[in-house]
Amino acid sequence: MLAALWSASWADANLSCMPATPLLDELRAALGGTAVLTDPDLLRMHQRDEADLCAAGTPLVVVRPRDTAGVVAVVRAAARHGVPVVPQGARTGLAGAANAVDGAVVLSTSAMDAILEIDPVSRLAVVQPGVVNATLAGAVRREGLYYPPDPGSWESSTIGGNVATNAGGMCCVKYGVTTEYVLGLEVVLATGEVLRTGRRTAKGVAGYDLTRLFVGSEGTLGIITEVTLALRPAPEESLTLVAVFDSTADAGTAVAGIAAQGLSPSLLELLDRTHLEAIEAYQPMGLRTDAEALLLAAADTGPRAAEDLARLEKICEAAGASEVYVATDAVEAAALLQARRLAHPAMEAFAARSYPEGNGGLVIDDVAVPRGALAALLDGVARIAAECDVPIGVVGHAGDGNMHPNIVVDRADPASLERGRRAFDEIMRLGLELGGTCTGEHGVGLLKREWLAREIGPVGVRVHHAIKAALDPDGLFNPGKVL
Amino acid sequence: MLAALWSASWADANLSCMPATPLLDELRAALGGTAVLTDPDLLRMHQRDEADLCAAGTPLVVVRPRDTAGVVAVVRAAARHGVPVVPQGARTGLAGAANAVDGAVVLSTSAMDAILEIDPVSRLAVVQPGVVNATLAGAVRREGLYYPPDPGSWESSTIGGNVATNAGGMCCVKYGVTTEYVLGLEVVLATGEVLRTGRRTAKGVAGYDLTRLFVGSEGTLGIITEVTLALRPAPEESLTLVAVFDSTADAGTAVAGIAAQGLSPSLLELLDRTHLEAIEAYQPMGLRTDAEALLLAAADTGPRAAEDLARLEKICEAAGASEVYVATDAVEAAALLQARRLAHPAMEAFAARSYPEGNGGLVIDDVAVPRGALAALLDGVARIAAECDVPIGVVGHAGDGNMHPNIVVDRADPASLERGRRAFDEIMRLGLELGGTCTGEHGVGLLKREWLAREIGPVGVRVHHAIKAALDPDGLFNPGKVL
Numbered sequence: 001m002l003a004a005l006w007s008a009s010w011a012d013a014n015l016s017c018m019p020a021t022p023l024l025d026e027l028r029a030a031l032g033g034t035a036v037l038t039d040p041d042l043l044r045m046h047q048r049d050e051a052d053l054c055a056a057g058t059p060l061v062v063v064r065p066r067d068t069a070g071v072v073a074v075v076r077a078a079a080r081h082g083v084p085v086v087p088q089g090a091r092t093g094l095a096g097a098a099n100a101v102d103g104a105v106v107l108s109t110s111a112m113d114a115i116l117e118i119d120p121v122s123r124l125a126v127v128q129p130g131v132v133n134a135t136l137a138g139a140v141r142r143e144g145l146y147y148p149p150d151p152g153s154w155e156s157s158t159i160g161g162n163v164a165t166n167a168g169g170m171c172c173v174k175y176g177v178t179t180e181y182v183l184g185l186e187v188v189l190a191t192g193e194v195l196r197t198g199r200r201t202a203k204g205v206a207g208y209d210l211t212r213l214f215v216g217s218e219g220t221l222g223i224i225t226e227v228t229l230a231l232r233p234a235p236e237e238s239l240t241l242v243a244v245f246d247s248t249a250d251a252g253t254a255v256a257g258i259a260a261q262g263l264s265p266s267l268l269e270l271l272d273r274t275h276l277e278a279i280e281a282y283q284p285m286g287l288r289t290d291a292e293a294l295l296l297a298a299a300d301t302g303p304r305a306a307e308d309l310a311r312l313e314k315i316c317e318a319a320g321a322s323e324v325y326v327a328t329d330a331v332e333a334a335a336l337l338q339a340r341r342l343a344h345p346a347m348e349a350f351a352a353r354s355y356p357e358g359n360g361g362l363v364i365d366d367v368a369v370p371r372g373a374l375a376a377l378l379d380g381v382a383r384i385a386a387e388c389d390v391p392i393g394v395v396g397h398a399g400d401g402n403m404h405p406n407i408v409v410d411r412a413d414p415a416s417l418e419r420g421r422r423a424f425d426e427i428m429r430l431g432l433e434l435g436g437t438c439t440g441e442h443g444v445g446l447l448k449r450e451w452l453a454r455e456i457g458p459v460g461v462r463v464h465h466a467i468k469a470a471l472d473p474d475g476l477f478n479p480g481k482v483l
Numbered sequence: 484m485l486a487a488l489w490s491a492s493w494a495d496a497n498l499s500c501m502p503a504t505p506l507l508d509e510l511r512a513a514l515g516g517t518a519v520l521t522d523p524d525l526l527r528m529h530q531r532d533e534a535d536l537c538a539a540g541t542p543l544v545v546v547r548p549r550d551t552a553g554v555v556a557v558v559r560a561a562a563r564h565g566v567p568v569v570p571q572g573a574r575t576g577l578a579g580a581a582n583a584v585d586g587a588v589v590l591s592t593s594a595m596d597a598i599l600e601i602d603p604v605s606r607l608a609v610v611q612p613g614v615v616n617a618t619l620a621g622a623v624r625r626e627g628l629y630y631p632p633d634p635g636s637w638e639s640s641t642i643g644g645n646v647a648t649n650a651g652g653m654c655c656v657k658y659g660v661t662t663e664y665v666l667g668l669e670v671v672l673a674t675g676e677v678l679r680t681g682r683r684t685a686k687g688v689a690g691y692d693l694t695r696l697f698v699g700s701e702g703t704l705g706i707i708t709e710v711t712l713a714l715r716p717a718p719e720e721s722l723t724l725v726a727v728f729d730s731t732a733d734a735g736t737a738v739a740g741i742a743a744q745g746l747s748p749s750l751l752e753l754l755d756r757t758h759l760e761a762i763e764a765y766q767p768m769g770l771r772t773d774a775e776a777l778l779l780a781a782a783d784t785g786p787r788a789a790e791d792l793a794r795l796e797k798i799c800e801a802a803g804a805s806e807v808y809v810a811t812d813a814v815e816a817a818a819l820l821q822a823r824r825l826a827h828p829a830m831e832a833f834a835a836r837s838y839p840e841g842n843g844g845l846v847i848d849d850v851a852v853p854r855g856a857l858a859a860l861l862d863g864v865a866r867i868a869a870e871c872d873v874p875i876g877v878v879g880h881a882g883d884g885n886m887h888p889n890i891v892v893d894r895a896d897p898a899s900l901e902r903g904r905r906a907f908d909e910i911m912r913l914g915l916e917l918g919g920t921c922t923g924e925h926g927v928g929l930l931k932r933e934w935l936a937r938e939i940g941p942v943g944v945r946v947h948h949a950i951k952a953a954l955d956p957d958g959l960f961n962p963g964k965v966l
Binding site for chain 1: 602603604605606607627628648649651655656659660662663672676677678679680682683684685686687688689690691692693695696698699700704715716717739742743745746747784785786787851852853854855856880882883884885918919920921922923924925926927931934935938939940942943945946947949950952953954965
């Protein structure tokens with residue numbers, strides 16, 4: 001099913017010097033020449049996000065408007081010329097949702113990077129879409145506030161991209177994903193009109209929830225030009241533990257036990273042996289590479305944190321942990337978190353080592369199941385790896401039932417690619433069979449379109465098309481994504 | 484602006500015995516005769532929700548299907564005959580969203596009242612829409628779980644109605660409103676197709692967020708036939724305090740201080756003197772009727788609750804509270820909560836006493852502003868009450884900035900109605916000027932359509948119509964509501 005996508009995926013089209021066109025002239029007139037990029041190297045740089053093995057075209061131009069009026073001008077010009085618009089943030093996405101299509105206008109929001117307001121009493125921030133997640137998180141922290149969503153890419157990804165993909169992260173097990181924090185949006189529609197959705201209030205039910213319709217729509221319905229975000233009070237310092245398991249299924253059992261006993265850890269992550277080994281090879285951290293799985297948990301419940309951590313420890317031991325280790329200070333806790341954050345680059349490096357000369361590919365998958373089905377998911381992925389004869393490492397947000405089975409393939413070997421593709425499909429199938437979803441936080445983009453259709457069924461697909469047609473009848477925005 | 488609505492609103496059309504029609508025959512064949520009600524008294528009973536002064540028509544028939552297949556049969560039959568369908572839960576709404584229109588099929592979900600599943604590990608429940616909020620809350624509490632949304636009507640309102648209106652309540656200041664708990668829906672569309680939205684997982688970003696598009700859409704986009712709800716672990720016992728203020732604005736200042744200091748009370752309610760007096764007259768509770776405002780606050784932070792309550796006490800005193808009283812036990816705390824819960828019936832009784840012979844009308848308004856603007860809202864409402872010369876009591880969810888200014892009018896006196904209408908409009912205008920929304924939790928229904936249009940502007944209105952047209956092109960569902 002995905003064969004066409006996979007086979008065409010890393011053959012970038014040849015880039016050549018683009019001639020001036022009336023559209024380019026209009027864009028330059030509207031934005032100024034420095035915001036309109038046609039240098040082939042820059043076009044190449046803006047072809048794709050971080051999803052491996054997804055098709056990407058060559059844009060006509062990359063534009064970097066500085067404000068909403070600039071975005072309106074770009075959208076209106078592109079619409080006049082019937083040229084599609086592909087919005088991009090920091091291109092850290094993992095589903096190809098930001099990949100260019102041939103001849104498109106890539107609209108980068110990276111120059112719209114102002115924090116417009118932080119209000120500690122109403123606990124909200126108003127930002128342009130190009131603000132980097134870590135920049136915002138730091139700015140609100142200095143006001144005693146907290147913006148929880150922390151995708152793996154948080155040090156480089158933008159709020160606009162986070163909102164467009166409804167990004168998750170490690171804090172989400174307790175604090176929820178991006179959409180829980182989006183109070184309101186400013187969006188440029190395909191007509192060039194500027195729509196304001198939502199509110200600045202804690203509660204509000206005025207009309208349809210357009211805000212959350214745009215959150216996670218991956219740039220297919222409009223261009224986000226401003227975001228109003230709810231903030232929380234800064235959390236307490238957290239205490240952290242590591243539990244070592246000789247079986248991934250036991251780790252899954254521990255996660256189910258933690259949920260069943262009503263605990264709400266502020267972090268509950270799982271790394272399997274493949275990832276532990278990859279991280280140690282990438283940057284030695286003293287991780288137990290003889291373990292089959294490692295659970296990383298934290299509690300930020302203030303005076304109760306030590307008690308909660310003791311309960312977590314007991315549950316892990318009852319589930320069969322061979323060792324449970326409590327971090328003795330914040331430095332040690334930060335090091336454990338850092339190890340978890342290295343999982344993605346470490347696996348990329350592992351794939352590169354496995355198949356040299358740039359042939360090592362990594363398909364970073366993303367599947368979520370109900371918490372009670374986590375052990376079955378982990379068992380199933382191990383079985384699929386064996387049956388399909390491909391290396392698959394598993395890492396992820398165990399407390400949410402949201403795992404990333406990461407598949408290593410040899411791009412130069414069609415048989416390896418075919419085995420990888422089969423494993424990918426089998427994991428998706430397993431996730432749905434377990435009552436799960438084909439994407440917990442990375443989105444649909446190009447990678448999961450077929451599986452989205454399976455998950456939501458023909459009625460769901462029809463309603464998606466009806467909404468897309470209602471908002472973007474000519475298919476101007478990010479064509480080929482999601483649907 | 485609202486004059487036509489207000490003047491026509493309590494003149495119920497004459498009811499007469501309805502003749503059998505082909506539509507009624509089809510409905511009886513599909514559902515069985517006992518689920519198809521045409522008795523004039525029953526039709527009259529199903530004309531309206533609890534919103535005063537909103538127009539209501541006379542339905543052709545009230546149907547009470549028992550399952551999704553029954554709902555599909557009703558929708559298909561109504562669509563074939565071009566007869567609108569108005570869904571109803573327990574008719575406790577406060578904006579007229581459930582009011583019948585002449586000749587419509589009223590589809591009551593009250594017979595679809597099964598709790599289908601409670602899963603403590605995945606922390607979710609699956610219910611039919613007719614399950615009463617309190618019934619679900621009790622059932623999950625017995626499993627050590629918690630379903631937070633607690634609208635004032637929670638002992639009689641249904642989950643289907645709560646979802647359709649995105650109901651709020653007192654717990655929301657800490658735990659959020661209904662939409663935060665809706666993981667997925669089953670919805671019957673205007674085509675008669677059955678759409679499943681969302682998921683059973685903690686996280687999920689597969690496709691557009693159709694779930695939250697239907698939440699709060701007040702039955703205008705589809706009929707909700709099943710709801711998958713996220714649950715939380717049961718909270719700790721809470722500690723409660725009451726703070727008495729000689730000025731409502733001081734109480735507002737206290738609320739802003741509580742937010743600014745990063746506290747997250749599990750309850751933060753305000754009652755003004757009008758409500759205190761109304762409650763004491765309705766059911767003597769020993770409330771301080773000489774106070775201008777009373778703040779009711781609770782903390783459920785376990786071992787930290789006493790400390791948090793002490794901080795709340797200090798903030799209230801600094802803001803000028805004349806007395807702060809901490810409930811000494813759970814019984815006393817429950818009594819305070821009960822006093823707050825009586826605010827609505829007590830004000831209804833106050834209105835009835837003010838203008839006897841059934842002429843006392845109460846417009847229960849609903850406005851939300853950013854927390855920092857609460858004091859300005861309270862000041863403004865007092866000014867509007869004086870200027871318009873109508874009694875207005877204010878009660879509500881101060882911690883969310885979501886207040887209910889309740890306007891007492893004499894239905895028999897056009898001048899009183901006109902003054903009430905003017906006060907209503909002035910409050911809406913003030914709320915928007917303060918950066919707020921025309922409805923924090925009661926919804927748009929019939930009561931706020933003009934103000935919704937002002938709040939979201941012409942682009943917002945156009946997008947609403949486009950989405951309505953995409954999902955319900957013939958205007959089958961709940962015509963005249965929201966838009």
